Amino acid sequence: MKNNNLGGARQMEKKTGYSAGPFTVDEVGFIQIAPAKVLAAVARGEIDLNRIAREELASRGLGLHGKWVGFKAARKVHGVEVHGGMEKAKDEKSIDQIIQKIAADHLSIDTLETRNSDSLDFREVSVWSIKNALRAAFDAARTIHGLEK
Numbered sequence: 723m724k725n726n727n728l729g730g731a732r733q734m735e736k737k738t739g740y741s742a743g744p745f746t747v748d749e750v751g752f753i754q755i756a757p758a759k760v761l762a763a764v765a766r767g768e769i770d771l772n773r774i775a776r777e778e779l780a781s782r783g784l785g786l787h788g789k790w791v792g793f794k795a796a797r798k799v800h801g802v803e804v805h806g807g808m809e810k811a812k813d814e815k816s817i818d819q820i821i822q823k824i825a826a827d828h829l830s831i832d833t834l835e836t837r838n839s840d841s842l843d844f845r846e847v848s849v850w851s852i853k854n855a856l857r858a859a860f861d862a863a864r865t866i867h868g869l870e871k
């Protein structure tokens with residue numbers, strides 16, 4: 723076997739088109755479970771894996787080397803836009819996820835699932851918190867549709 727910069731104990735002879743650089747085959751093996759239609763879209767340039775990786779790192783508060791730098795710094799490093807305290811919403815974020823984030827951030831509600839308990843399902847919330855939550859929802863909708871403020 724020949725050293726091909728894969729590193730680690732598991733090194734393979736370099737195969738055309740599948741070079742993992744300094745990572746082991748096990749570390750980049752996640753690509754093998756991606757659906758064919760996703761891989762094909764990536765190959766055609768319809769999905770930007772670099773952008774997805776930057777958004778994911780920013781959402782974890784990690785810098786370019788995968789180390790914690792904080793959410794604000796990570797968004798800046800990766801160029802992830804922020805609107806109303808939320809990362810720019812894309813197709814991969816569902817409406818329910820956005821609504822849940824707004825409920826948690828502005829109304830201190832940890833879940834919007836019915837729990838069949840009055841003490842858990844009904845809340846007392848200030849009008850200014852409701853106003854802020856509604857504004858965040860409005861801003862999120864504008865962001866999703868690419869509208870200016």
